[in-house]
Amino acid sequence: MTESDELAARNKQLESQIAELKSREEVLRKLAAAVEHSPISVMITDVSGRIEYVNLKFCEVTGYSLTEVIGHNPRILKGDALPEQFYREMWTTILSGREWHGEFHNRNKDGSYVWELASISPIMDPSGVITHFVGVKEDISELKRLQKELGQMAHSDRLTGLPNRALFFDRLEQALIHARRKRSRFALLFLDLDGFKAINDTHGHQAGDELLQAVAHRLTFCVRESDTVARMGGDEFIIILGDINHWEEPGLVARKVLEAFSSPFHIGEITCTVGVSIGISVFPDDAEDANKLISKADFAMYEAKRSGKNNFRYSSMEYRRR
Structure with a gap:
């Protein structure tokens, strides 16, 4: 293979790698946009629980801006309807590397309360060490209200x-x-x-x-x-x-x-x-x-x-x- 052919091959390989990187970058942009504009709240914390990211829906539901929650612990949202044992069991689950599913009773910035159906998943590095947690939450306050009304009607x-x-x-x-x-x-x-x-x-x-x-x-x-x-x-x-x-x-x-x-x-x-x-x-x-x-x-x-x-x-x- 001549030097010219070798150079052409390298250029082709480089072009292919650049195209692949651009394709991945486009996928990441789409994923980022999907998370940012998701109809459900998304939160990412580090392994100690400090908030690193929340999406627009989170801000809409809670009334907090991104700058008001970054670096804080999610306990700023904690309501008073759930016992401490509930939170201890949640942390035990996710720190063991397992997904957690349940319902949160949270307090928004304006003092109002909201019930949310939540899932929290650990994110691990290639060696299996937990580096972050991602939580997704959906407001189910209206569903809770209707369930309560139906229960009252039944009795x-x-x-x-x-x-x-x-x-x-x-x-x-x-x-x-x-x-x-x-x-x-x-x-x-x-x-x-x-x-x-x-x-x-x-x-x-x-x-x-x-x-x-x-x-x-x-x-x-x-x-x-x-x-x-x-x-x-x-x-x-x-x-x-x-x-x-x-x-x-x-x-x-x-x-x-x-x-x-x-x-x-x-x-x-x-x-x-x-x-x-x-x-x-x-x-x-x-x-x-x-x-x-x-x-x-x-x-x-x-x-x-x-x-x-x-x-x-x-x-x-x-x-x-x-």
Whole structure:
């Protein structure tokens, strides 16, 4: 091969290498642009957690500029909903060279909070040593809000906002477990409105619905925050009174409810009065399972109705005689 041919070959090889470098550079530019303008947040930190890069979406979500976060630790975003153990387990995972997936509860620059679905991956050099971490995060705050609303709808009465039957039975089961473990008592108060049907028939369902909402509001003020007021359906309500220390306590609450109902309800332009009949059963004196406790409180409520309405009755004859 002549010197000219050798020079031509070297030039060709050099041109090929330059073309390859330009091609790689173009790919890197595309990747950089894709990351910078990605619809999800991207953060790169060094192995100690200091931020080296964030993309535009990160700045948009958090309210922080690039210069405000470079060199800082991501803990500047830390919210208060997750325990320290959560973060320790995350660091244990990524420092071992494994990917981590989970949800962050972060605080933005303006003080607002955001839930983010995140993945963090370690970046290693050719020898396998971790040099950086890259995290990608997607805002799922709206999804969390919708999940919470759906959960509330599944366990709340749509009209009154009180616990519905499903949540009541769950709370009742918890009350049974607690009382058996602590060898304590709790009571059920089964309530049925007196005179509701007449108001509903005379003034319409809208007025009836608003009356039920007002009734629910008054009932919640008659019990402790730890107690449960639930709507069973129609104009029937039930109360779980937890940890009662004396047989008179359910009766005192029943009298408080009767007193609350002695004042008229103002529904729009309508002023009306309704009474309430209340039946009381006590665990474990009257029964030791949920269905029997409800049945006995229900039967006692009908006895209160038959005795003249707007009154209360204990299921236990022993309690009635005291």
